[in-house]
Amino acid sequence: MATAAAPAGSNYLTNGSSVASWLLTKDHKRIALLYLLSVTFFFFIGGVFALLIRLELLTPQGDLLQADTYNKVFTMHGQIMVFFFLIPVVPAVLGNFLVPLMIGAKDLAFPRINLLSWYLYIVAGILMLWTLALGGVDTGWTFYTPLSSQFSRTNVVLAAVAIFINGFSSIFTGLNFIVTIHRMRAPGMTWSRLPLFVWAHYATSVIMVLGTPVVAITLLLVAFERLLHLGIFDPALGGDPLLFQHLFWFYSHPAVYIMILPSMGIISELIACFSRKRIFGYSAVALSSIGIAVIGFLVWAHHMFVAGISVYAALVFSFLTYFVGVPSAIKVFNWTATMYKGAVTLTTPMIYAIGFLGLFTIGGLTGLFLAAIGLDVHVTDTYFVVAHFHYVMVGGVVMGYLGGIHFWWPKITGRMYPEFWGKLAAMLGFVGFNLTFFPQFIVGYLGMPRRYWMYAPEFQVWNVLSTAGATVLAVGYLMPLIYLGWSLRYGEKVGDNPWGAVGLEWMTSSPPPTENFLEIPVVTWEAYDYEHIKEVPVVY
Amino acid sequence: MSTSETAGSHDLALRHQFVDSEQQRDASSMGMWLFLVTEVMFFGGMFTAYLIYRHANPAAFMAGSLALSVQYGAFNTVVLIGSSLTMALGVRCAQLGQRKALVGWLIATILLGATFLGVKAVEYTEKWENHHVPGPTFNFDTTKEPSTKDHPEAQAPSKSVEMYFSLYFAMTGMHALHMIIGIGLMSVLAWLSWKGMFGRDYYAPIEYAGLYWHFVDLVWIYLFPLLYLIGRRHNF
Secondary structure (H helix, E strand, C coil), rough: CCCCCCCCCCCCCCCCHHHHHHCCCCCCCHHHHHHHHHHHHHHHHHHHHHHHHHHHCCCCCCCCCHHHHHHHHHHHHHHHHHHHHHHHHHHHHHHHHHHHHHHCCCCCHHHHHHHHHHHHHHHHHHHHHHHHCCCCCCCCCCCCCHHHHHCCCHHHHHHHHHHHHHHHHHHHHHHHHHHHHCCCCCCCCCCCCCHHHHHHHHHHHHHHHHHHHHHHHHHHHHHHHHHCCCCCCHHHHCCCCHHHHHHHHHHHHHHHHHHHHHHHHHHHHHHHHHHCCCCCCCHHHHHHHHHHHHHHCCCCHHHCCCCCHHHHHHHHHHHHHHHHHHHCCCCCCHHHHHHHHCCCCHHHHHHHHHHHHHHHHHHHHHHHHHHHHHHHHHHHCCCHHHHHHHHHHHHHHHHHHHHHHHHHHHHHCECCCCHHHHHHHHHHHHHHHHHHHHHHHHHHCCCCCCCCCCCHHHHHHHHHHHEEEEEEHHHHHHHHHHHHHHHHHHEECCCCCCCCCCCHHHHHHCCCCCCCCCCCCCCCCCCCCCCCCCCCCCCC | CCHCCCCCCCCCCCCCCCCCHHHHHHHHHHHHHHHHHHHHHHHHHHHHHHHHHHHCCCHHHHHHHHHHCCCHHHHHHHHHHHHHHHHHHHHHHHHHHCCHHHHHHHHHHHHHHHHHHHHHHHHHHHHHHHHCCCCCCCCCCCCCCCCCCHHHCCCHHHHHHHHHHHHHHHHHHHHHHHHHHHHHHHCCCCCCHCCCCEEEEECHHHHHHHHHHHHHHHHHHHHHHHHHHHHHHHCC
């Protein structure tokens, strides 16, 4: 159904204001905003659980929470943050908004399926909240069998069904992106001219499409075991808990790349724009996204070095895990080289991008520590691992996401955020993050295990530091919520392209019209050609 | 997927996001094939479990296999391959714009699919009556079961055979669920075809539903030998 002709001068925000015009919209930009509201909601739900964890760990005794409650709190923190925030956050919000704009398309290839994705996410989210209301789940976000299939007395099936449904939301988003990027590019928008943000989303989508069905059937089999006694993972029938772990991590390790790759795409855009330079090594950065997606599928068993897999298998997975560090390093080096001799301006998005470089580098390098089998045996299931993946998944993903939200805020809303508060929030986030998680590397290396509500008294000083950092971090995350909300009404109205950025999304008005471009653009220039493009006309 | 993307009968039904109908055709065809890729991965998890457990317990899998009815399985295989034929003929009629024949072939496909499910229901019932359904009532003593007592190479603990049947029900159950969805899809399409929704210039939903049907058929082509045939060599 063709979109109703928009009145002249209207944009996607003003084209219809009824509830139905939002809840039944097929406009990728409006669906992105629906996602923005819902993932933000779940981010703060997950954040409340994070604060509960940090408060409990302020003292060595179990005083705020007891063991059973604590198990549920860290499980719900993990499940909500991983499945309802980190996985959808960048693709479903910024990817949804920007991929069609960046390639010069009027919408995604399947707008109704895009809307269906959001509804699946909402249904899954409601089931997750229902799980919470019924008392939560205590298996850890990993659902390891036989704890999840036989011994847990909590609502495992409900949580598994929620994540199963949420998986289809993710699959449909990925499928939509792949088809859109293949089939909907504007004339002249060749693969070698694609923005790196789009390359990153392409790689992410491949993982979503290939990986998510596997975790879907795995969780379904756990539910079958609980409900129907089909004991696929039941050790009494010869079922192998290791098989569950293999199937689970076959998705859940690449899922880390579902989270980080889109954020890396954002960083490429930010660094090129605020260094006023073409990205150094464009093809290397583009192909490294694909490299991460491919190799990322072959490293999953590094989560299982102490689980009883063979030493030879562990050696191979250890080697491959080092190997996946190569494309990630290529990106970091190329971003740094882009900034070298560039005209760097330290706006809020750029501060987030530089923060990302620092945090992701620490997260990535400690990943290499964990790839070493000998060291991994020592730090498995300690806070070292917790610190490592938070550096990647929070320090990396969330810094990139917030940088992107600030960068494209004038595109999305037509108004600028307050720069002073933006910079302050970015720097508070960086400091708070390091204060929260760096002590966890140390206390983990000293031997503090994860997932316990009590700990030995000598670890307290590190935990106090960490909890103090978490409060700073919380302020750093709450501030954008307040000033971005404020800017919706009071923010300065800026022009169509306040950054002077190149890229098709800036060549249409801000906010864009419902059909994105009044006429289909024809691309005749390379991506990020800041050296040659001095003036970016709003022509389409 | 594409069934909801239908609009008017002889109008080319070009969606607003596409530049022309060729782009629309390419996009929806690619979307359908990608969806089938996700289905392959979905069933792939269970096939992996099957391979690993079969490798660990060959005798138990032989015992479970012997307890299945090859007659039912073979009959159903023929029925499903036949339904793929009727489906393909339906797509052909859609392309030629033969409305009544299209509806006829779609109904034939639905009936063959229903036959398959009916036979499956009979099989499941027999398994239930023989206590071959996993759970507290499961009972399979390979030394006493008529199908396995004369096969020394198919002697295994009851618990291991229960694993075989867990996989049998998970795999055939998910396959049957896909058949039920397919029959629902075909029923809607048959109704829309009867109303003249499809013709020479617009038959994509029939084509993509056909791809789905062939995929589900293909899953069975793998399930039949893996579950029914391998390990029975002494029985023939």
